[in-house]
Amino acid sequence: MSEEPSMDIDYVTNLARIELTQEEKDKFQSQLGDVLKYFEKLQDLDVEGVEPTAHAFPRFNVWDEDVSKEGFSSEKALKNAPKSRNEQVVVPKVVE
Amino acid sequence: MSVKYETVMGLEVHVQLDTNSKMFTRVGTGFGKPPNTLTDPVVLGLPGALPVMNREAIEKSIKVGLLLGCKIAEVCKWDRKNYFYPDMPKNYQISQFDQPICEGGEVEIELPGETPTVMGEHRKVMLTRIHLEEDVGKLTHYERDSLVDYNRAGSPLLEIVSEPDLFTPDEVFAYLTSLRNSLVSAGISPCDMEKGQLRCDANVSIRPVGTTTLGTKVELKNLNTISGVKQGVEYEIRRQTKALENGEEIFQETRRWNPEEKRTTSMRSKEMAHDYRYFPDPDLMPVKIDPEWVKRIAKEIPEKPFDKQRRYMAEMNLPYTATAALCGDRPLCEYFEKTADLTKDSVKAANWVVNDLLRELSQAGKDSDNESEISVENCPLAPESLAELINLIEENVVSNNVAKELFPEMFATGKSAAELVNEKGLEMKSDGDEIESLCVKAIEDDPDAAEKYKGGKEGAINALKGSVMKATRGQANPQVVDETLRRLLSS
Amino acid sequence: MDSNSLISKTATELSGELESGNCKAVEIAQAYLEQIDRVDGKVHAFLHRDDDDFLAQAKDSDERREKGETLGPLDGIPVCLKDVISVEGQPLTAASKILQDYVSPYDATVTRKLKAAGAVIGGRLNLDEFAMGSSTENSAYGPTRNPWDLERVPGGSSGGSSAAVAAREAPLTLGSDTGGSIRQPASLCGVVGMKPTYGMVSRYGLAAFASSLDQIGPFSQTVEDTALLLETISGHDPLDSTSYPTEVPSYSEFLKQKHEPCTLGLPKEFFGEGMDDEVRTAVEKAIEFYKGKGYEIVDLSLPTTDLSIPVYYVIATAEASSNLARYDGIRYTSRSERAENAVDVYAKSRGEGFGEEVKRRCILGAYGLSSGYYDAYYLRAQKTRTLIRQDFERAFEKVDAILTPTSPTPAFKFGAKSEDPISMYLSDVYTISTNLAGLPGLSVPCGFTESGLPIGLQLIGKAFDEGTLLSIAHDFDRELQFGRQAPNLED
């Protein structure tokens, strides 16, 4: 990447669903700009044809047989819920 | 001259796989359980919970791929699709992005024939890909808030994506019907749309006839029944056509089918384009699909419904209507084939299954609280019993009419035909003397008919036959009655 | 036995005392509770205590012993856990406000193993919020202080775990290490801390920071104790798909066997600029020690070292942005009172509930995965990670372990780096590549600065060969035992 790295902070905070104060936005904008500049190092290295590492020690087919086990009671499932009703989690109106 | 438009559609079908446990944890799956009881740390996305694949879900997906003629991946992997929604516990869905389990494939469809008794044209709808993912929970909306039940969350879900290769609402209907028949027959899923086991989104675009680029794509959601899908796309085609004719622009958007109002409405457009930030899920290892495994699964693939239909017509001489009623339903076909094996006449067996058995099953379903309990698989009447009944008719032990009357009782009691015939003394009467005296009486009682017959009116004999049959409560052997009457009248 | 002498003992010694009947588990538990009462007001290693539960577990252990029941290898020994490891019925805050009211409904696999080994599980230990940081300053509940100098940080993110052992508030603790979060605080607090090979210890029940890098590991005064705790928590776990199916030998037995001197490598990239002089001197002394023991010391190069920090921060923040999406104010985390609709719930709950560093990293991570940037950041980082791994593979063809300082500097003062993310990120420069390569690494105390701050020596071993790594560290630690020196916390 040739141009100075920058971040559309409003776009990304919305993606990450994190509300920031204006002060935080300004601060992060400049700090993360520095971090991205530091990350530029990554672009120098030739990684053509190199396989990405997703796992340090990859294996295949780590799975279970399809045998079902007992789950939580609804009480246990909802114990930490900020709000619940009728054995379900209450959320403010979801606008479709 | 006004421009003509044509429609191009693609379908994304989500099918819940019929497994005992969820896609990435071993808590059970199911419909209609008390809310939030099919949950555990993984389903709820608690801190520290980790996913572990369900081997059976992968096997079933491979089976679907084979059933639909897809290319099965040698290696597939898991990606996280990141977006926030209250029905999604982790706020990412484990799915497959660039290495799906199946690619390509096709679904054979049958378009409506000229009349319901005539077979329609067949063609193949191309598939893009099939990938495996996890289902989300269920939101119920109330006036002021919404409730979330996570029982469904994490169930294995197969997404079957078609190419933009569907051009009319009839084709959409045919596609879904055929796909569902195939999946149900192969035991992949019951595909009950009311239970959300099969869900469908449609991408609808229209373009001027003669152009080759696709028009602006509108995604339709909330198509919850097969007929809803058809009505939804019909409405959407009309809406878009009208808009274009009025010189309006079509926006790329997601619209919701409202089945009550029979129209589509724009869903609140997301403030930005989707940016799902897919990346490989570091909590899961990839799947390597051994060709030997695929071969093993291939052996279990049942005959496809349309292949079966062709075979029934070609080898058994079944009429199209009977095959159409049979072939979407694999247990019913098995029932029919067993019955046919035990009788001489496959066509008769098919008619009994398609007419009488289906009628009783549907009646029993209506009478019962739990409809799914009365399926052909737990039908009280075994194919052996039906075959016996058919054979009793063939052997002239009972008449067809008596058999028709006996059938509901056999269905209800599980008693065999022979048993009931014996019990009730319903064996067919072929005794010559007894039938002769009844025939003589019939001619005496209706000299008019006798005269007409003698005068050359062939059909008049039926009235005489009828009264003999009536007198014997249908038990007289119709052939003997016929012969006797003709003999008496010709003398 | 008086409580001061109990708390100065190692876990191995305490086991001996219990075995010979010199003390009871309850007395040990009480001694530690007294010490916590005495010093934790200054150190603030603990976020939560449940003294009744702690004493009850100790009493259970005593009863098992009295009844002659089979005892576990850690029976009666207190172990305290970093507050990201789930213990059923206990809070888990991850030092975040967003989890302030959360109580875990299930045990992590390591918790289950500790319980099975008879360990007495104590209070919850402080950390940088969600393990993001190198100083424990990023805790929503206030920082932990370095017991050797209360003006300085204990390192992080497992600062509570290292400080608790250093301050003799627990003989054994567990932390988690994503980029050095066990080794760096161990170094700064003068205790032994070890990150096992990725996959040795189950992550099930560990609130994830960066899934492909996180490992749970032990803290203790001695290498011998680390071996004891490591063998208890290691082993394949079917609930963690990234857990490796490998045999876990008894490391304690391993250490008792004679260990032949072997080859240690010094990567030149780790001995360049930026290293504190006193750190250099102490590490050089350690090298001399090994030479004196007959070890062969060779120079080597890990040319990708300077890329490890950007690679790490791209990968770790990307995974974190997705892993932390589940903390959303819906199912179990605190919900903002200002939230009026579902979208609000997310943005406001997360905005209020997360601290600054967590927000910064989630945003950075989301950016690195977002549309148009994935290839340049995440994918490129993963490819570079391959090169880093290969560097180590080449090095381990020549050496049995790699020797480096753990941290470029001793403990720094509060606030020294907290406003400059990059300088904070650089404090992990020696530890990060170990995580990227998945290798085991351990920090063992190797001396003190003139002002009395501990210095740590890092040893990096071959994958799944913790036995050799512990033996090499034990050769040093058995004789020098810097970790057995305790700070003076009297007024």
Ligand SMILES: [Mg+2]
């Ligand atoms: Mg889709």
Ligand SMILES: [Zn+2]
């Ligand atoms: Zn989908």
